[in-house]
Amino acid sequence: MKILSIETSCDETGISILDCKGGLKKPSFEILANSISSQVKIHAPYGGVFPALAKREHIKNLPILLEKVLAKSKIKKINLIAVTSGPGLEPALWTGIVFAKELALKWNVPLIPVNHMEGHIISVFGKNKGEFSIPKISLPALSLLVSGGHTELVLVNNWGKYKVIGETLDDAAGEAFDKVARMLGLPYPGGPEISKLAEKARQGMPLATCQGHPLALPRPMKYSKDFDFSFSGLKTAVLYLIKKIGLLDEKTKMAIAMEFENAVVETLIHKTKKAIEKYGIQTLIVAGGVSANKYLRTEVKRNFKNIKILFPEQKLSTDNSIMIGMVGYMKYLKNKGKVPRPSSIKAEGNLHF
């Protein structure tokens, strides 16, 4: 079946057309067309995503992307539309939902709502081009989801059956990367920028101090008994350190970036390790925008040598509509073709598993 999928939860507008085959035991996919439009440059001056601007850009981009994917795929008939319904920025989510509802009505096809975070989980099996299928994996799997809005550890008992066992109590990991980058005068999105600086610092000698000040940031909640995280205190610690130092030289920026990245990665790995041990996990999925982080990938591989680790392709780490189409198909199969009434589908900014 041919699925048209739409993603507008944050600052990327995405539309794809996937040819989906097979049952739940071995679903397979072919990317017939995929188009994405990033708003990063538009939001950069604000140091984060500006919801009203995101909404305006999605509304502008959606018809353009639709035309592109229809032309590229040469598909005349779509069988199902999948759209992200949450979590995310509600004004942004609504643009995709309204657009999807109009198309569903016009083409007389069913419409299925998709949880964006479920999309990130499934993204580890996706490809940006060509054909692929979802292999059988050892369950329950553990998913470490790290994005701009979320940081959570989720047990995957089966496709569509998830349990959140830990999450951030304040800022998400990606959000902390973005905020610290801003403090260091780096552009938005901050994750890749911090990562580049930290890598440079790691290539040189480790720096224990910067401009005469000790360089030791906290690892918040590392030793708490639960699987939760907290990144807000770490961000504040960076702010105080910067205030104490005053004008930052390039070397100091590199040192702070490295120590900050070390602190985030160390806490993520520590809690993930505890969860792996407690639940006897054989498959670890690491996904969401921050999963693109090189140091996190290296440390995950170094720490968990005896289990299967799945990361998304670099291009599918951040938001995209391919993962939304994949979940849409799985959900359609699971529900045996039943979909909700389009009028009941709404944007849910805080949608949970």
Ligand code: KG4
């Ligand atoms: O999943 P995503 O594209 O959007 C949300 O659903 O939030 O994640 C975006 C987040 C941003 O905070 C961005 O700074 C972060 O992912 N990110 C990174 C890297 N690439 C993107 N963080 C750390 N290192 C990276 N290489």
Ligand code: ZN
């Ligand atoms: Zn996302």
